[in-house]
Amino acid sequence: MKNTERTTVMTAGALLGVFSVLLVYFGNPANMGFCIACFIRDFTGSLQFQTKAGVQYARPEILGLILGSFLISSIKKEFSPRGGSSTMLRFFISVFVMIGALVFLGCPARMWLRIAGGDLNAVVGLVGYILGIGVGAIFLNKGFSLGRAYLQKKTEGSIGIVVTIALVLVVLFVPSLLINSSKAYAPAVLSLVLALILGGVAQRSRLCTVGSFRDFFLFRDTTLLTGSLMILLTAFIGNIITGNFHLGFANQPIAHTEALWNILGLFVVGFGSVLIGGCPLRQLILAGEGNTDSMVCILGLATGAALAHNFGLASSSAGTTSAGRIAVLLGIAFLFVIAGTVRKEVVHAN
């Protein structure tokens, strides 16, 4: 049983690594075969929630991941509309998770892909990510909880899926409805198909980049961690083969070298993701299973992305912005307040 779970999560990690290398080879930005933060951000641009040229494109990967999870969870009868666990808090935590990711320049999945491409700034970021998860784990152990989710109506759980399917149809058949100012993207059908497969496997395996370290800290359980390490290993091998491995700090693609802010950006992502029960990738998968709280998290991530570009919080290759640095510090303060004040109800009874 344990070995099967480990094999499935390793498969999911390996597919994420291999697919990422393929998507970069076929046109996605460097070290960005998958980046949940960047792609949700690009999606907000395609809908003109933010208008920064170059980062506006309805990334089919986001839709594919949600739908892949939806399809497999429906087949396996695991689709179950659930929600109502501190939905507003989850929304605002997600806003800051996105801001942290855009100050670092990538979600945790892209952090692994950047490391696999030789970007040492992402190794620095990993330190912040692990620290953030560690702090989150301490609060979990002390009794932090956003409270229970409850069964929801089918319509409530399905609306996000219906919108996702509608967006797939738009992307495939009337893409001109949406803004596309991105210069780097793989063919939409390829992106969609690979994401569908990955979404399905990720649903089966519960692959989660935040759970990787969290479960190790809390229970010395390395099941999920092996999945993350497989992302690193397969993308590293793939990058060597395709000539996309360049070791160093300087001149890395879509990255900056400000160590402190790489650390603090991913600290916010790690800490916040522990509080909402999963990394951005995992939220997409949970949304596909009918988790309405995760759907709201996606909307929070999207809102954070729009704010980040409309107010100049997002970093660029040139570095961070002062507004972005202030937003990260605010995010850290916000997360500590939430983590320190929201407690669980009694769950033990004799």
Add this chain to the structure above:
Amino acid sequence: MQIDTRGLSCPQPVIETKKVLDTKVEQATVLVDTIAAKENVSRYAKAAKYSVEVNETSDGWSLELHKL
């Protein structure tokens, strides 16, 4: 001892289970309502040397843990 973890996000079902198993109880019943929680609690209980018996309930599963 019954532990009701229904509706809690990952990894709280396992944390609550761990807290109880850490007191070396002979037996515990854990209520879960997602497959991820069912798998995670089962995996933790087995690692902590408890047998796990899974029973379906109206809104999820009831896991019977017994010390081995």
